[in-house]
Amino acid sequence: MACHDPCGCEAPNEPMTADQAPVDRHALGRRSFLKRIMTGAAAATTAAAGCGDLSLEQVLQRHYKELSPADKERVFARIKAQTKKRFRTDINLVDPAPIPDVTFAFAISLSVCNGNRACVHACVKENNQSRDPAMQYIKVIELNKGDLNLEKGDMYFEGQVPKKDKFYLPTQCNQCDNPPCVSVCPVGATWKEQDGIVVVDYDWCIGCRYCMAACPYEARRFNFTTPTLARHELNTNQGYLSNRVRPRGVVEKCHFCLHRTRQGAYPACAEACPTGARKFGNLADPTSDVAQIVKNKRVFVLKEELQTGPRVFYYFD
Amino acid sequence: MPKASAICLVACLVASLGLLASGCKEDAPRLDERPLLLKGAGKAKVVVSTRIGRSRLHPCQQCHDKVSRTQDAGGKPSHPPLPLTNKHEGLQFDHYDGIGNCYRCHSAKNMDHLELMTGVTVTLDESHRVCGQCHGEKMRDWRYGAHGKSIGSWAKTRYRMTCVDCHQPHSPAIKPVVAMPAPPFPKGGIPKTGGH
Incomplete structure (x- = not known):
């Protein structure tokens, strides 16, 4: 699932750049290694969750064919809310x-x-x-x-x-x-x-x-x-x-x-x-x-x- | 006495029914009883759009109080063919040779109606029958849906627009129009000028 929002696409990369520097993994202790991983994951999640209008739910949304009726209801409500926020108009979806x-x-x-x-x-x-x-x-x-x-x-x-x-x-x-x-x-x-x-x-x-x-x-x-x-x-x-x-x-x-x-x-x-x-x-x-x-x-x-x-x-x- | 009055009532009823029936016959004579259009399957229906009530100049009595209903005992029009006077002079004639003869299509007996070559009077709602006398091929295409616009619903009722909804009968060619705006030409694109 790609981040389509213009504002946030670069955001997840920023905390990752530090991790991408050459690191000698053997020199790290288990605890500090895990800590780094966790920080990176948390930063990525936060960036995704806060990616403009793109919510975490939207990132985790499943394929249309896999959506149950309850899922659809939720997705449709989200789309309606997003359209209302942008156009200040209620839509019939x-x-x-x-x-x-x-x-x-x-x-x-x-x-x-x-x-x-x-x-x-x-x-x-x-x-x-x-x-x-x-x-x-x-x-x-x-x-x-x-x-x-x-x-x-x-x-x-x-x-x-x-x-x-x-x-x-x-x-x-x-x-x-x-x-x-x-x-x-x-x-x-x-x-x-x-x-x-x-x-x-x-x-x-x-x-x-x-x-x-x-x-x-x-x-x-x-x-x-x-x-x-x-x-x-x-x-x-x-x-x-x-x-x-x-x-x-x-x-x-x-x-x-x-x-x-x-x-x-x-x-x-x-x-x-x-x-x-x-x-x-x-x-x-x-x-x-x-x-x-x-x-x-x-x-x-x-x-x-x-x-x-x-x-x-x-x-x- | 009650018996007599009952008989009288029945006689009246029969007479009025007979009148009604003859009236209907006169109003809507039909040559062919073939289905006009290909019938839809299942719940689908095909309906021809109507003209009566939609034409601004129909019926004629809006302006002419006597023109259409006057005819002598033999059914011949009692008035001579009407010269074009101011109201109808704006008509553009660009159809076949002899379009100037109104009574080729309009009924001389009743100007509210149209007339086929066979002398059968048809109402404005059946104007396609007048067109179909010459344009048989188009009529065939229109019957099954290859010509003419359908509106409404593809699934339930298709309203087939009739000939004169698009073609002015006195000048039936579709007039040129100005096209709606073209898509923007791509930046850096090379326009086609026809040569190098």
Whole structure:
């Protein structure tokens, strides 16, 4: 468990530097040796316990999958208190379980998307993403018509859209069925849930960024600084594995708005899309929009040859 | 006497029921009784969004007191095709050739309603049937969910927005918009200018 607080990360090292000087252990008596060890341990514990907002309880918190309902209650109360302290706002923190027999997917009509970026900004608002530095889960790539070469794409286009001879391809986390980001995580802080969503436990992530290197879709984002977010910008409807305020030094990504979708709502991007290009639904239900599109339309996925099994399908019509 | 009055009452009831039934038939004639949209499985439902009550200019009687309900005995409109006067002159026509003929889609018998090519009158809530006469392919996609926005809940009730929720019927192409702000360009990044 890493210390994510900017203030205290150096603190545990300070008492240790004295110990790290070359010491001839044989010259020490048993008592003084133990004393030194104990002092060092105590100093480290104190530093950890007093590490800004990071409490001892937080340091000792177990992995999400190992939390009992009572543990969860305690952890959620702690997160609520921390958010209240920082934003002076009460939040509603939920942790909806995956719905049985539901497997989520997106289908995006590239003929309809006009690159207006409403989805990008709705996502930022919904998911309490850092405003400065700006973090966005969705990239809308402007491509030349008749060409699917992503290297020739531009995601910094501005002005009136759609531009002549261009089309727009929104990308986000594909929630792969065979996710490379999950298999490289050295601590198991990210995993695939039953309904297909790949989630991150922000309290377990050590910030090594292996997953970012492994992801072929550039879907993961790293918090180099503590995310900045004004009080009035905070979305108080939060989920433990989704849009709660992240600490510094952890990786985050799109999670299909699981705090909304597992309760029956559409993701924020799909709801905000003014063109109706984004279709979301349960792929396991043959009457759902996405299942029908996959069945009837000629859909494609990005980087199919990598066999990652993406859940974001694209089609033209 | 009570027997007679009872008979009278029954007769009245039957007559009124008959009237009601005929009234319904006239109001909502339907050519095809196929399910409009693919039905949802289990608890899921798909509902088409309605237009009546949401259109600012409907019904016509808000401004025109006589325009729609006047017709002669043969069902032909008793007024000549209305020239465009000031209120409707702001309409932009950019659809097919002949869009200037209002009665291609609007019912001449009752301007509150629409009319199919077959002469069947439909209400504003079924305006997609008018569009579907020409745009069959889009209609097919819309029926199963590949075209058109769904709102509500993916699990319970999906409200499928209808054609005219997004497309102005007189000028249906979606207008260009100004894109929302781009992500900040990375510091030290080299912008793509198209050449070296």
